[in-house]
Amino acid sequence: MEHYAAPRPTSPVDRAVSLPGSKSLTNRALLLAALSDGPSVVRRPLRSRDTDLMAGALTALGTHVDVVEGDWRVTPSPWTSDAKVDCGLAGTVMRFVPPVAGLSEGTVAFDGDPHMRNRPVGPMLAALAALGIRFDDGGRGALPFTVRGSGSVPGGTVTIDASASSQFVSALLLAGARFEHGVDVRHVGKPVPSLPHIDMTVAMLREHGVDVDDSDANRWAVAPGVLRAVDHVIEPDLSNAAPFLALAAATGGRVTVSDWPRHTTQPGDALREVLALMGADVVLDDRGLTVTGTAELHGIDLDLHDIGELTPAIAALCALADSPSHLRGVAHIRGHETDRLAALARELGGLGSVVEEHDDGLTIRPGDLHGGVFHTYADHRMAHAGVILGAVVEGVLVEDIATTSKTFPGFAATWTGLVEGLVGGPAGTQQP
Numbered sequence: 001m002e003h004y005a006a007p008r009p010t011s012p013v014d015r016a017v018s019l020p021g022s023k024s025l026t027n028r029a030l031l032l033a034a035l036s037d038g039p040s041v042v043r044r045p046l047r048s049r050d051t052d053l054m055a056g057a058l059t060a061l062g063t064h065v066d067v068v069e070g071d072w073r074v075t076p077s078p079w080t081s082d083a084k085v086d087c088g089l090a091g092t093v094m095r096f097v098p099p100v101a102g103l104s105e106g107t108v109a110f111d112g113d114p115h116m117r118n119r120p121v122g123p124m125l126a127a128l129a130a131l132g133i134r135f136d137d138g139g140r141g142a143l144p145f146t147v148r149g150s151g152s153v154p155g156g157t158v159t160i161d162a163s164a165s166s167q168f169v170s171a172l173l174l175a176g177a178r179f180e181h182g183v184d185v186r187h188v189g190k191p192v193p194s195l196p197h198i199d200m201t202v203a204m205l206r207e208h209g210v211d212v213d214d215s216d217a218n219r220w221a222v223a224p225g226v227l228r229a230v231d232h233v234i235e236p237d238l239s240n241a242a243p244f245l246a247l248a249a250a251t252g253g254r255v256t257v258s259d260w261p262r263h264t265t266q267p268g269d270a271l272r273e274v275l276a277l278m279g280a281d282v283v284l285d286d287r288g289l290t291v292t293g294t295a296e297l298h299g300i301d302l303d304l305h306d307i308g309e310l311t312p313a314i315a316a317l318c319a320l321a322d323s324p325s326h327l328r329g330v331a332h333i334r335g336h337e338t339d340r341l342a343a344l345a346r347e348l349g350g351l352g353s354v355v356e357e358h359d360d361g362l363t364i365r366p367g368d369l370h371g372g373v374f375h376t377y378a379d380h381r382m383a384h385a386g387v388i389l390g391a392v393v394e395g396v397l398v399e400d401i402a403t404t405s406k407t408f409p410g411f412a413a414t415w416t417g418l419v420e421g422l423v424g425g426p427a428g429t430q431q432p
């Protein structure tokens with residue numbers, strides 16, 4: 001496989017870009033549309049590997065999912081036949097679809113990419129059993145497994161340790177209104193990561209008219225009921241904005257990400273704070289979010305527990321900073337597309353950064369950075385880390401840049417175009 005020679009700007013980047021839709025919003029919107037009481041449209045969806053896998057899973061179950069002028073039209077239909085679901089490497093498919101498969105009258109077989117068999121799902125499967133869903137996982141608590149749907153799910157109260165992934169909780173809540181007794185989820189264990197993603201789930205359920213009580217910490221109760229069909233307009237993916245904004249911060253350029261929402265449940269919104277802390281100038285206005293790199297890029301001491309998926313891009317910036325950084329609270333990202341703490345320690349270290357790996361984070365000290373191959377472990381966000389470093393350090397070769405298609409098809413073309421000043425308009429202008 002040919003490596004991607006990460007481009008370096010020859011003059012300060014000064015561009016505005018329009019980014020594809022959010023993976024997390026698109027996959028929730030698709031699933032909720034399939035559970036709703038009539039047809040609806042998911043507008044400006046992300047079309048990428050993860051979202052195509054979700055559309056494929058719902059289609060396999062029996063839902064009609066059609067592309068109409070670039071949008072997804074979803075027409076709910078009864079789920080009566082046996083189905084196979086390919087989860088690929090999409091956590092949202094492996095966690096969100098099994099609870100709803102219990103509503104099917106068929107048997108639904110789940111598998112995915114080789115690494116997907118290592119990603120955590122056992123606690124959620126145990127919760128499904130407690131809610132009355134039958135499945136067969138050969139006692140592994142991991143893929144491959146088969147859900148034996150019976151057309152209805154009793155539901156009720158369930159206790160789960162969701163410290164490995166917030167997606168366990170989101171999955172149970174998304175399906176819960178369709179269970180006979182709804183669902184009352186109580187978390188017991190170390191803190192649940194990525195809480196903004198659970199807030200996103202709760203907010204979207206409410207848009208469908210579902211009654212959700214999240215007034216107590218570590219407890220979420222969804223009342224049984226009908227999901228009203230509503231159209232969703234998908235916001236740009238703010239987590240995928242990370243490398244583009246980091247480019248400005250790291251190279252002293254200026255990048256505007258258009259259509260940045262004023263209010264959002266996406267955890268990527270925290271980039272505004274993180275980049276400002278590191279020394280960049282950050283402005284949110286009607287044109288979008290504009291980040292301007294200054295002459296300084298400082299290390300940070302930050303708990304990333306709520307925003308774990310941003311760790312690779314932030315770690316890459318830390319490797320370019322002028323002082324040490326301590327990134328904490330992200331033990332759970334060892335269960336992401338790859339063990340991200342191990343992968344970052346190895347790859348940043350391989351380019352000369354001084355990195356210490358801890359159980360739940362990384363200490364990153366300024367080092368004498370040099371070029372080399374940056375391995376990506378089938379992880380889109382490792383590729384983002386690689387191109388950020390390559391924008392500053394001569395001779396960085398990013399392995400398997402195509403892995404970015406998990407959430408951003410055409411990433412390399414957009415990145416090259418931006419670095420070379422060929423895509424989008426000047427920073428601070430509104431993009432279509």
Ligand SMILES: O=C(O)C1=C[C@@H](OP(=O)(O)O)[C@@H](O)[C@H](O)C1
Binds near residue numbers: 023025091092167194
């Ligand atoms: O619900 C979601 O859409 C997501 C939740 C988070 O998962 P974890 O809680 O497993 O980190 C996040 O990292 C992932 O990219 C998307």
Ligand SMILES: C=C(OP(=O)(O)O)C(=O)O
Binds near residue numbers: 089090091337381407
């Ligand atoms: C953790 C991630 O993905 P997934 O939805 O597969 O868990 C991610 O995109 O950073």
